[in-house]
Amino acid sequence: MPVITYRDALRSAMAEEMERDERVILLGEDIGVYGGTHLVTNGLIDQFGPRRVIDTPIAENGFTGAAIGMAMAGMRPIVEMMTWNFSFQAADQIIQNAAKLRYFSGGQVSVPLVIRGPNGGGVQLSAQHTHSLEGFYGHFPGLKVVSPSTPEDVKGMMLAAIRDPDPVIFLEAGALYGTKGEVPEGDYTVDFGKARVAREGSDVTLIGYGRQVPVLLRIAEKLAGDKIDAEVIDLRSIRPFDSETIVQSVKKTHRAVVVQEQWRWFSVASEVAAIIQEQAFDDLDAPVERISGAEVPAPYARNLEVAAFPAEQQVIDAAHRVLYREG
Amino acid sequence: MPVITYRDALRSAMAEEMERDERVILLGEDIGVYGGTHLVTNGLIDQFGPRRVIDTPIAENGFTGAAIGMAMAGMRPIVEMMTWNFSFQAADQIIQNAAKLRYFSGGQVSVPLVIRGPNGGGVQLSAQHTHSLEGFYGHFPGLKVVSPSTPEDVKGMMLAAIRDPDPVIFLEAGALYGTKGEVPEGDYTVDFGKARVAREGSDVTLIGYGRQVPVLLRIAEKLAGDKIDAEVIDLRSIRPFDSETIVQSVKKTHRAVVVQEQWRWFSVASEVAAIIQEQAFDDLDAPVERISGAEVPAPYARNLEVAAFPAEQQVIDAAHRVLYREG
C-alpha cells in the first residue's frame, strides 16, 4: 500500500469524490487561490475550478448556513473551518439547523454536509486558537462527529462522510497532518461508530482519539518495559460512539485510562468513564482514570502550554495507579 | 420570610442591586417596553429608565459582546437571553471572549458580566427552542455556570452573580418561574460551588438541578412509600462544581441516580457518574444510573415531547435497580 501523509489522504479523498460526483463542492476561507492555510486543499482549485472550490469571506455562520442550504438543495458540500476554533461563530447553524432539520421537517429534508478542519492544540496558538471540540459537538443528536488518527482512517472516513446523508463534524488532528501511513489503493470507506483496537494488550486499556493515539502507542511500548501489557483503543468516532469495543476491552483488562487534550469537565473522558462504570461495573478493578488538559484557556508561552496538555508521564503514572503498582 | 415566585425573586435581586449600584444595567430583547417575554424584567424600565434597561435589536452576538465591553469598561451588565436557545448565536462572544479575556490579558481585564435567561424545555416549544445547556457552557474554564432551583437560591445566586468579578452563565429553570417559596428579607448571597442537600436520606442519592429538583423531591416521597429513604441533592452550581457533597452522600448511601433533561452524551450526568466512580469507587454498591432525555431534537407533539423527557417512573425504577429491588 502507498504511504502518504494524513494531509494528502484527506485531499485525495475529497479529490476522488469530486471526480466521481459533481454535487461535491468545497467552500471555506482561502482554500482556493491561497491554497488552504494548512494546504489540505492545495491545488484543488486548479483541478476543479473556482465554481467547485469556493473562497468565502470571513463569515463562518453565513457560509456554513449556505452550505446547509446547498445540501438541502441536493448538493454535497464540504465546508472547511480554517480551524475549529472559528466554528463558535457557526454554532447556531450547526446546532440549530444542520443537526435538527431532518427531525423538525418530519424527515422531508436531508443535510448531507461535511464540515471539516483541524481541531486540537497546535504550538503556541494560545487561548482563542486552541480547542478540542469532540464533546462539545458530540452532545447534539442529529450530528455525527468523528476524529480519525491515521491516514488510512482519515481517507476512509472522509469518503464515508461525504456520502453520508447526515451532517458530519469532521475533526481532523491538525497536529498529525504531516504524519505518514499506509493507505489502501482505490475506493474504500471506514464506517462510523466503530472504535479501533490499535494495540492489543491484557493488563490495562488506554483510550484516546486523534492526536492522542500515536502518543498512547508510544506509552504502551514504555509500559511494556515495565511488564505492563497495555491495550490501546482509538475511538475514531465520537457520535455514534462504540461503547461495546471499550467495554469488551475493559472486561478483559479490568482497568482503563482515558486520555484527552480536552478539558475534563463534561467531556469525552467523562462519558467514557460513565459508560465503563455502567456497563463493566463488576469487571472494574480500579476507578477509570481520566487524564485531561489543565482547566485553563491555552497559554502562549511554550513551557506553560506544555504543562497545560496531558503529559506522557501522567498517563504512565495513571496506568500504574489502576494496576496498584508503584510508578 | 415572605413567600414569592422564582420570577419575582429574580426581579427583586436585579432591582435591588440596580438601586445600590449605578454600574448595573440590563440589556436584551424586549426586556423594557415589552416587559420581557417571561416578565422577569417587567416594570424595571419604569423604575430605572431606558438608559439602564436597554431594549436591543435581535443580535445576540453583538449585544453579548457589547456587554462584555461594558464590563471591561467597569460596568456590571446583565444580559437577558430571551431564552438560552438563542445563545448559540452568541457562543463566540461567550466562549472566546468572556471566558478567556482575563487569562489572555495576563489578568489585566475583568469581565463582571451576568448572562441570564430561561433554560430547559417548556411545553411544545419544539426542536430549536428546547435545550439544557449546563454541560455545554460548563465545559469552558473562565466561565461560572449556575442553575438554581428555588426562589431563595435564585435571588441569592443572582446577587452573587452580579457582584462576581467573572462572567456568570445564569441558567434559570424557565419551568419554575411561577413556583413560590420563602425568600429571606434584605441582602444575602448564595455562594457558587456549593450543592444543597434538599432532602436527607440514607438508601440512595438522587442528584439533579434546576427543574428536576422539585421532581426528585416528589419522587423521594413516593420512594419513602416503598421504604426507600432517598437523599436528594440539588447541584445548584455546575461550574464550580461541588464534588464533595455528592461523594459524601454516596459514601453514606452507596448508590446514586443522576437525573437530567439534557441529552446523555458528554453531559452533566456523565461527569457526575465519572466523579463518583473516581472518588467513591469502593463505596459504590451499584453503577451510578443516569436518567436523561431522549437522544432526539425536541418534538412538538405533546405526547412525543413527554416521552422525550425523563419520566418519574424511570427514576423510580432506577432507584430500585441500584438497590437491586423489584420495582
Add this chain to the structure above:
Amino acid sequence: MATTPSQGKRRRSATEPTKSKNGSSASPGNRLGADALVELYDKMVNIRLFEDAAQRGFRQGKVGGYMHVYSGQEAVATGFLDTYREGDYVITAYRDHAHVLLLGSDPKAVMAELYGKGTGLVKGKGGSMHLFDVANGFYGGYGIVGGHIPLGVGMAFGQAYQKTGGITQLYLGDGAIHNGAFHEAANLAGLWGRDGLNPCLFVLENNQYGMGTSVERATANTDLGKKFESYGIEHVKVDGMDVEAVLAVAREAADRVRETGKPFAVEALTYRIMPHGAADFLEKYRTKEEVKKWRERDPIGLLEKRLEDEGVDDERIAAIRAAAKATMDEAVTFAEESPDPDLSELLTDVYASDMVVQAAG
C-alpha cells in the same frame, strides 16, 4: 383552498403579466381584472380564516408552543407566491402558515400540524414554526431569527449550480435584518450573484415591529431596503397592503432573478394586525389607535373595495367566504379527530440511517 401547483400554473397563465417599469409601486398598468382579483381574494380570505381558526385552537389549548399568525400581511406572500413555478424554493421564519398554504399544502394537514397530530404536515414533529412541504417547494419554517437566511442563499446557489432554472424566495422580517446571519448571507448572495450563481429573491416583510421593538428602536438607519446596497443587491419598495402592487413588483422581481441569476430584494411595508405571537397579550409597545389606523388599510378590506369597483357582486364574495369557512371548519375537525403521532415517531428522523437512537431514561 387547497391550491395545487397545477391550478397555480393555470391561474398564473390566466392573469396577464403586466410589466411596470423598474418594479416601482402600483401604477394603473398593474391593475387586474375581476376574475384575477377574485382569485387573489379567495387566497387571502382563506389565509385569514385559517389564522382565525388557528388562534381559536390556541386559546382552547389545542395548539401549543409558540404560534405566530400572518393576519394583516396576506397581500405580501399572496402576491409573491403567485409567481411561484415548479422547481422554485420558498423559505421563511416561523410566521409561515400563509406561505405553505399558498404553495398548495392541504389546510387539513397544516391545521393538524398545529394540533400536533400524526396527520400533520410534518407528522406533528415541528408545529407551527416548522412547517415543511418540500413537494410543493416549501423548505420551512424556522424558529431562530436570522438562522434561515443563509440557508435560502445556499439553496439558491444549489439551483444555479445544478441549472434547475428555479429561484428561491427568501422571506425575512424587519427584526431579522439586524442579525449577523443576514449580513453574512446577503454578502454571499451578492458575491455569488456576480457569477449568476444566486437566484435569490429576498422578500423583506417589514411589518414595522420585531416582537415589541419598532424599526426606529432597532436601528439608526430605518431605510431597511437600502441595507441591501451594502452587498451590491438591487432593491425596490412596495406597498405591502396592496396585493396588485405587490403582484406587479413580484412578477418583475422574480423574472429578473430568474433571468440574471442575481439576487434582488423587495421591501414590502406591511403590518401585523394581530399580536406578535399568540402569547403576546399586552402589546404595550403600540397603541390601539395605531392598530386601528392600520386595520383601515387591511389588505383584504382594500381588496374588497377593488372588487366593488370592478363590479364583483356581494354573492360572489359571500360564496368565497362561505367556502373558506367550510374549508377551515373541515380542517379543524380533521385536526381534532386525527390521532396523536405514534410514539415510535419519537426516535425516527434523527438520522437517515437506521442508527440506533436512545429513548429517554
Add this chain to the structure above:
Amino acid sequence: MATTPSQGKRRRSATEPTKSKNGSSASPGNRLGADALVELYDKMVNIRLFEDAAQRGFRQGKVGGYMHVYSGQEAVATGFLDTYREGDYVITAYRDHAHVLLLGSDPKAVMAELYGKGTGLVKGKGGSMHLFDVANGFYGGYGIVGGHIPLGVGMAFGQAYQKTGGITQLYLGDGAIHNGAFHEAANLAGLWGRDGLNPCLFVLENNQYGMGTSVERATANTDLGKKFESYGIEHVKVDGMDVEAVLAVAREAADRVRETGKPFAVEALTYRIMPHGAADFLEKYRTKEEVKKWRERDPIGLLEKRLEDEGVDDERIAAIRAAAKATMDEAVTFAEESPDPDLSELLTDVYASDMVVQAAG
C-alpha cells in the same frame, strides 16, 4: 521609542491642529512642520524596525504561534493614535504590535511577550495576538476575526454612560467587515449613538486583503466605508499611506466623536507590504509587481520625501534610525535573556477569585 502618554500629550499640543473641512483627504492645510514630521517619522521607523526584529525572531523559532506584522500600515495607527487622550480606549485584532507600542508600551515588554517570556506585556500568556496594556488604554489584541468589534462598541458605551469623556478607537480590517459581528455591533453603535452613548471611532484598515482574499473577492460592493451608512454612521476615506492626511482626518474624527458621543468611521486605504502572517510564504494571491508598486508608496518612504522637502538633513534621519535600531536590539536582548514564565502562572488569571483550578492530568 517608549513614547509615554505624557510625551504624547506634549507633542500633540506642539503640533497645530489644522481643521480640514469634513475630514477629506490631505490638503496643504494638513501639512505639518519639520519637527512634527520628524516625531511621526520616529514612531513609524520604530514600528517598522520592531516588526523586522519580530520577524527575525520568528524565523529563528524564538517567536511562536501566529504573528502578523504591521509593516506598510504604519501611517494609519500612527496618525490616529496621535489623537489619543488619557481615558481613551483602543482595541484591535491580532495585528496589534504597532498600536500598543504607539500607546507607550515598552518595546522590551512587547518583544518579551512575543518571545513568550515572563517579563512579557501579558506575562507570556497571550503572545503576539493578545497584547494588552490597560494602563495605557490598550484593551487588546484579539484573534477571532470580528470578535473584538462588539467589545469596542460596548467599551464606548461604558465611557459615555460613566461620562468619562473618553472615546474608543476601534480598528478593524477589510476582511472583518463581512463578519456578522461587525453588522450587529455597528448597528448598536449607530443606535446608541443617537443618544450620545457611543463615542466609538471606527478605523477601517483596508489593506486590501483578508489573508489571501482581496476585497473584490470578498464582496460585490467594494466601497467598504459606505457600509457604515446602513447603521447611520458617518464616514470618510483617507489615504492610509500619507501620515499627514491620516493625522488631519484622525483629529477631526476624534474631536467629533468626543463632542457628539456618536460613532464615526474612517476607511484608511493601505497595504501590508509583508505576508499576511509570518507563516504565509507563498503569497499566491498577489503579484510581486503589485507588492513592488505599493512599496513605492511605503508610508515611511513617502514621509522621508516630505522630510527632504522640509529640509530635514540626513544626519537627523540617520540618528533616528540608529536610535530605533538600538531600541530594538535592546528589546531583543531583553526578550532573549528574560526567563520563561513561572509554571505557577499556568493556573492563575482564570478567575479573579482563588477558585481552585485543576492542573493537567
